Amino acid sequence: MTLETDDRAEAQPTARPSRLARVRAGLPRTGLAALCGALLALSFPSFGIWPLSIVAVTGLALLTYRRTLKQAAWTGIVFGGVFMFWLLIWIDVIGYDAWVLLALAEAAFVMLMAMGQAAVSRLPAWPLWTACLWVTQEWARDRVPLGGLPWGRLAFANTSSPFTPLAALGGAPLVTFAVALSGALLAAAILALRARGRRAGVACAAGAVALGVVGYAVPLPTGGDTAGGPASAEIALIQGNVPHAGMDFLGRPMQVLGNHVAATEALMAKVGEGKLPQPQLVIWPENSSDVDPYVTPEAYQLIDGAAKQAGVPILVGALVDGPDATHVMNEGIVWDPKTGPGAHYTKQHLVPFGEYVPFRSFLSQYISELKRVAVDFSPGDKTGVLQVGPAKIGDVICFEVAYDGIVRDAVTKGGRVIVIQTNNATYEHTDQPDQQFAMSRLRAVEHGRSVVIAATSGISAVIAPNGSVIERTQLATQAELEANVPLRDGLTLADRVGATPEWALALLGLAACGFAVWQRRRQPK
Structure with missing residues (x-):
């Protein structure tokens, strides 16, 4: 089996093989595509x-290559299908039909990229344009349909790798680009060596290695700074746990x-015994x-009592009625003692089919589990920068x-520290x-901020600005x-340039693709 095609050979008229023969000839390539998709899933x-x-990526x-x-469409749907079905299997908690539909929709983006x-x-x-197309695929998939689903980005498989520090320069898209370019250069090296182009092969392989090494030259912060207030704060995280996992994790009201x-009372008991600082x-x-x-007066009294016992503000995650009788809101509330x-x-960013059901009247006829999402959530329109005690936090909720x-x-x-309030009990x-x-962990490096995660049943954690895990809980x-957590005001280069690198790389990939199609059509037949 050869991985290259000869354009001249393609141009020569040949007897068309039977459909069965074509299927048999394509089986090895299909199997390799499925294997590569499984390998990508294992990287997460x-x-x-x-x-x-x-x-x-190399595979x-x-x-x-020159297919x-x-x-390429068949290769891409096989590769993407295996990858997405494996990666997103946790969606089957909502329903197998939802899992299948979502995985197929996400795999379609991979097919177009292929x-x-x-x-x-x-x-x-071409390795450069290939890497850009990985960013293009993620750029589109992160936005559509229904607000997109960023799961499965190459950057999220490299949150503790030599490529991770690049997030501080260009965010997650730059990490994806570097990983994809490294893989594409390795593919170019293999093709060059097979064609006995030793010098080109070595150069491409060296470029792939260099991309993995360059991240070590990016400086990452480890401590706080005092430009906007105290350099650190003593933060406690509460993981109260749930009665059981699944769609009915809340148990009785x-x-x-x-x-x-x-759990807050237990924490304060340890503080009173001198085992933990206040x-x-x-x-x-x-x-x-x-x-x-x-x-709900009883709930108000419980939270208020916990805040008074702690003697400090509590950031409470709560379901709040409104803004009308048919909606609720998912909020983080600063509760002062x-x-x-x-x-x-x-x-702000609600999860379709989890926090609201698009096309509810139609889809609920076919996906029975959607009826369990009885009420739609209403999104917020403001950034979650809140003053909680001595710390100005950037609140981010779950997905x-x-x-x-x-x-x-x-x-x-x-926000001087990133706070992630999450509930993964489902x-x-x-x-x-x-x-x-x-x-x-990637967000900590990308923004040079400590990240603290409070989860109902895990994983709660404290992550340093360089991405290292200070503490974490079990599920x-x-x-x-x-933990005493560093607070920072300085911005990384990724913060300053924002989404510019992603848009530039994504559009460059589209432009290269368009040019390739135009050039192909100009060739004499």
């Missing part, structure tokens, strides 16, 4: 074997709230109050950590909590964490 948590992301580049668009790779593989410097109050603020996770404390509830942040712009806004608008026994945790446990 919970396996997290990041070098396999480079191997997968797809070889399999699409027809039809051949077709683009086949087109640009006939251009000079206020049971989860009671768990978080009890915290300056306490973070509760998303959905730590499963009822609206504004309209003296004045009660104050400033709040309402989650929002996957979206570049939301986290970047929380930092550039004043997906407790899947890879989803580990995948989201990996994203949080399905009640736990309290406390």
Whole structure:
């Protein structure tokens, strides 16, 4: 089997083989595409074997090199299908039909990228255009449909690799670009060596290695600074746990709230015994109050009592009624021990089919599990920068950590530490909590901020500005964490340039693809 095609041979008329013969001839390539898709899935948590992301990129580049668009489309859908079905299997908690539909939709983007790779593989410097197309694919998939789903970005498989520091320069898109370019250069090296182009092969291989090494030259902060206030804050995280995992994780009303109050009492008991220092603020996770404390007196009293016992503000995650009778809001509320509830942040980027059901009347007829999402959430329209005790935080709720712009806004608008309130109890026994945790580590490096994660049932953690994990909890446990966390005001280059690198690389990939198609059509037949 050869991975190259000869354009002259393609131009010569030949007898058309039977359909069965074509299927048999394509089986090895199909099997390799499926294998590469599986390798890419293994590069993500919970396996997290990041070098396999480079191997997968290399494999797809070889399999699409100078192929027809039809051949590349089949290769891409097989590669993307295996990858997405494996990566997103945790969606089956909502329903197998939702899992299948979402995985196929995401795989379609990979298929289009593979077709683009086949087109640009006939251009000079094709590894560069191939890498740009990886960014193009993620750029599109992160936005559409219904606000997009950023899961499966190459950057999120490289949150603890030599490529990770590049996030401080150009964010997650630059990490994706570097990983993809490294893999594409390795593919070019293999092709050059097979064609006995030793010098070109060595040069391409050296370029791939250099991309992995350059990240070590990027300086990453480890401590705080005092430009905007104290250099650190003593922060406590509460993980109260839930009755059980799955769609019905909340149990009976206020049971989860009671768990978080009890865990806060346990924390303060340790403080009173001198085992832990007095915290300056306490973070509760998303959905730590499963009822609206504004309209439920018992819930109000429980939270208020916990804040008074702690003696410091608590950031409470609560479901709040409104803005009308048919919606609720997912909020982080600053609860002061003296004045009660104050400033709040309402989650901006809602999860379709989890927090609201698009086309509800139609889809609910075919996907029965959607009826369990009884009420739609209403999104907020403001960034989650909140003053909680001595710390100005950038609050991010659950899946929002996957979206570049939301986290970047929380930092550039004043957040000195990134706080992630999350509830992954629905997906407790899947890879989803580990995948989201990996994203949080990348955000720390990207923005030069400490990241603290409060989760209902795990994974709660404290992450340093350089991405190293200071503390973390286990899943399905009640736990309290406390750490002195650096607070920072300085912005990374990634913060300053924003989405510019992503747009530039994505559009460059599209332009290269368009030029390749135009050039192909100009060739005499």
